[in-house]
Amino acid sequence: MKYRIFRSIYILFTTCTILLNSTSSHAASKEYALKAAFIEKFPRFISWPHNNSTQEPDTVFNICVIGKNPFNGMLDKVASISTIKNNPVLVKQITVIDKISRCQILFIATTTNDRLRKILAQTKGQPILTISDTTGYAQHGVLINFYPRKNSIGFEINKRASEQSRLSISSRLLKLSRIVESSGDKP
Amino acid sequence: MRLSLGACTLTIFSTLLIPAVYGKTSANEVEDLLSLSLEELLNVPITSTAYFEEDSLHVGSTVTVISEQDWQHRGARRLHDALLSQPALTIHTNFLGQYSVRIRGFAQSDARGIETLWDGVPLASYHVATSDLDRPNIQLNTLDSIEVIRGPGSAFYGAGAFHGVISLNSFDSDRDTTQSSLGLASNGYYSGAVKLSRSIGQDHRLNLAISTNGQPDQNFTYDYTDTGSGLPASNERDYHYNSYTISAKLKSDPHKTWSYNIGLYYDLNDQDDFHGNGRSAPDIDTSDNEAGLGMGKISITRKLDTNRSIEFQSYHWRQEHDFDRFLSVGGNRLNIHGEETRSAAKLIYRHDKLFGNTQLGLALGHRHEKINDAHRTITNPSGGVIAEGDLLFKGLNRTITSLLMDNKTTFMNNDLTLRYGFRYDDYSDFGKQTTPRLGLIYALGKQETIKLLYGNAFRAPTAVEIGGNAFITGNPNIQPETIDTYELVYMRQTKNSKFEAVLFTSRWKDSILAIDTNNDGNPDVFANTGNNNSKGLEISYDVHIGKWAHQINGSYVSSTNEDTNEDYVAFPKYIINIGTGYRINKSLSFYMQNRLMLKAQNGPGEGNFTTNELPTYWRTDLNLTQKIDKKTVIYANIRNLFNRKNYLSSLVDMEGGARDEEVSLEAGIRYTL
Numbered sequence: 084m085k086y087r088i089f090r091s092i093y094i095l096f097t098t099c100t101i102l103l104n105s106t107s108s109h110a111a112s113k114e115y116a117l118k119a120a121f122i123e124k125f126p127r128f129i130s131w132p133h134n135n136s137t138q139e140p141d142t143v144f145n146i147c148v149i150g151k152n153p154f155n156g157m158l159d160k161v162a163s164i165s166t167i168k169n170n171p172v173l174v175k176q177i178t179v180i181d182k183i184s185r186c187q188i189l190f191i192a193t194t195t196n197d198r199l200r201k202i203l204a205q206t207k208g209q210p211i212l213t214i215s216d217t218t219g220y221a222q223h224g225v226l227i228n229f230y231p232r233k234n235s236i237g238f239e240i241n242k243r244a245s246e247q248s249r250l251s252i253s254s255r256l257l258k259l260s261r262i263v264e265s266s267g268d269k270p
Numbered sequence: 271m272r273l274s275l276g277a278c279t280l281t282i283f284s285t286l287l288i289p290a291v292y293g294k295t296s297a298n299e300v301e302d303l304l305s306l307s308l309e310e311l312l313n314v315p316i317t318s319t320a321y322f323e324e325d326s327l328h329v330g331s332t333v334t335v336i337s338e339q340d341w342q343h344r345g346a347r348r349l350h351d352a353l354l355s356q357p358a359l360t361i362h363t364n365f366l367g368q369y370s371v372r373i374r375g376f377a378q379s380d381a382r383g384i385e386t387l388w389d390g391v392p393l394a395s396y397h398v399a400t401s402d403l404d405r406p407n408i409q410l411n412t413l414d415s416i417e418v419i420r421g422p423g424s425a426f427y428g429a430g431a432f433h434g435v436i437s438l439n440s441f442d443s444d445r446d447t448t449q450s451s452l453g454l455a456s457n458g459y460y461s462g463a464v465k466l467s468r469s470i471g472q473d474h475r476l477n478l479a480i481s482t483n484g485q486p487d488q489n490f491t492y493d494y495t496d497t498g499s500g501l502p503a504s505n506e507r508d509y510h511y512n513s514y515t516i517s518a519k520l521k522s523d524p525h526k527t528w529s530y531n532i533g534l535y536y537d538l539n540d541q542d543d544f545h546g547n548g549r550s551a552p553d554i555d556t557s558d559n560e561a562g563l564g565m566g567k568i569s570i571t572r573k574l575d576t577n578r579s580i581e582f583q584s585y586h587w588r589q590e591h592d593f594d595r596f597l598s599v600g601g602n603r604l605n606i607h608g609e610e611t612r613s614a615a616k617l618i619y620r621h622d623k624l625f626g627n628t629q630l631g632l633a634l635g636h637r638h639e640k641i642n643d644a645h646r647t648i649t650n651p652s653g654g655v656i657a658e659g660d661l662l663f664k665g666l667n668r669t670i671t672s673l674l675m676d677n678k679t680t681f682m683n684n685d686l687t688l689r690y691g692f693r694y695d696d697y698s699d700f701g702k703q704t705t706p707r708l709g710l711i712y713a714l715g716k717q718e719t720i721k722l723l724y725g726n727a728f729r730a731p732t733a734v735e736i737g738g739n740a741f742i743t744g745n746p747n748i749q750p751e752t753i754d755t756y757e758l759v760y761m762r763q764t765k766n767s768k769f770e771a772v773l774f775t776s777r778w779k780d781s782i783l784a785i786d787t788n789n790d791g792n793p794d795v796f797a798n799t800g801n802n803n804s805k806g807l808e809i810s811y812d813v814h815i816g817k818w819a820h821q822i823n824g825s826y827v828s829s830t831n832e833d834t835n836e837d838y839v840a841f842p843k844y845i846i847n848i849g850t851g852y853r854i855n856k857s858l859s860f861y862m863q864n865r866l867m868l869k870a871q872n873g874p875g876e877g878n879f880t881t882n883e884l885p886t887y888w889r890t891d892l893n894l895t896q897k898i899d900k901k902t903v904i905y906a907n908i909r910n911l912f913n914r915k916n917y918l919s920s921l922v923d924m925e926g927g928a929r930d931e932e933v934s935l936e937a938g939i940r941y942t943l
Contacts, residue, residue: 113763113768116303117303117311119303120303120304120306120311121308121311123304124304124308124311128308155716161304164304165304218576219576222525232312232444235312236311236312237312237444239525255308256308258445258446259308259309259312259445260445261444261445261523262472263525
């Protein structure tokens, strides 16, 4: 019996030692790899107005993140291997709200309601594709919001917000999405 | 000596696999994902469990999600095929054409306690609470995914979830789609399915899935020793079946203050000439089973605010079955007709942000189950009735009132997660029982966690164990059985790989088994038999490297009856699954799955039966998938590619074990509108 205990401890110790000695990595999770892939795909189904910089040659397509960046380099990987609208992609971290006007895509990390209102006030009427992954943000006016589905990720689109932003969203993208209304649109 | 060998094996297994995990991280999952279409991205799976959405790093149990794509890669035709890639899990063919799941050892003829859930509704019957898949052939084509929980789940799912849970998630789309599929195989197997999702108005959606499959007579030869002459002999079984499944669900927009889900489900499974009760009548060892299930389910959710909601769930199901098999003497046949109903209601309160760091789930439930009919008929070879009558458990009913709490609290800037909860059940026939659950999850980094999990489970006796069946006497004084399980889990998930190692130990107390009290070699009465234990290691590693995908897992399991000091020899000591996929180009890919099982005997060796070690089980399945255009996919599956003569342990002690299937080729098409 005594030997059985020793052997059990040996098994536990050996396995834990091997496992715990491994190095730690801070690469992004599968969830955010998936969201980054979605973000790269969305512009193929969205048209920006003609006077927007996406139409100009030798310009960059700016994907901005405001708030704590949850992608852990996944968006940078997208930028390094993809072009969007035939333009190279640049990922920018935004700390000051006033600086978002050069963004074609703005990912809004979870924030306070006050700050969200300020951000959306700044993007209102601008051809900026706002994206988030926080429950209720689409209803607040974010254009595309990721939501968890059973075992996968889905996205919802605030159609009215997209019309106000002068972005034209293809029917294919709309068909794949769940359409939501702004909180203020509800009767 | 046995443990010493186990310790060495664990060490070698861990040492070999760990460098593989950390040596291959150069490939990029983003690149792989970018090659997918928007539609395909929407179908990339992530994990969900219990009352809260959770990623696999922080889930408070050992759970694996098997996606539709996973089982399609492996050429799975029936429900049990989809589970064949799991470590520490075996599927045994059982009499009446049922497929018995055993998890982490304890492979004996009549072990209960693996719950099958269909969209969250428990199906394990009051009649037998069997760990045979309770509807043996709910069609894979009507499902989105399967979640497998290894270890006790009673604290969340109730008494049926004693050793583990098989949770089936039916087709549920958020966008308009029509999908159809058709498959035909060289052994006559056929399958056909239609799945449809349509929005109804702005806020409602219908999801419908209809599927059928089956196979004609297989004329599958089996060998046995003739009981009269003692000479080798052989006979045939047909393994003929036809199955149908329908799920129809109507739901409303879950973002609204009020939302609902209504579901109607139906499953019918007709199986003829599967194997019978093992060696008791080997020359006529066949059995038939026709079983049907109809179910209705409704849930209504009221959002109280952004963090709180209250949900009412209710379901009712009715199962009916006709079991038919030869008895050992004179070619007489036994038929058992049974009907059973269950109704349940539950009220769930969820709070996602209590005190800022706690997710709270509270549920109050009530369930009533009844054996409406249990009737036995014995007929002679010319069809004349020899004996007929109701079984003693006909009319038995039970009510269970439950209180359930499932909480998650985070500390240390979310690095430490405490999962805790309990289930309190008040049985009308067995009094009160509390089953606790506790888990400590520590994040070593953003992609690494270590978990220490404890789960307790309780199972009240079934109607058969109390009232007896045609062969085994019931025991009204029988007491519930319990199990305690401890798990140490290490998990690491990088951008292109996932590694998990689980060390577990379980102690199963007062196990309910059929025992032989008159020493004639055949079990004759149900009783609490004492204690058992199981321990082992499970390791799994999934990685994507460029165009390659590898899914490798393995387990070492040792389970013992402490009273007799005998091992549960029908469960293989070692299971190894190796899956390899390669994307040849954007439209063509292949996937090869190898499953090996080592060190298993041909049966549990109960009663007078002696057992022999089976040769190593090694089966190779191959899948080829060709995307013709955006809407059309064709595929070919070859099962048992090298036509190896594999044998599985037979829980009814069939001589030499149960022969696995021969090589067969299936070709099919999937079309999406």
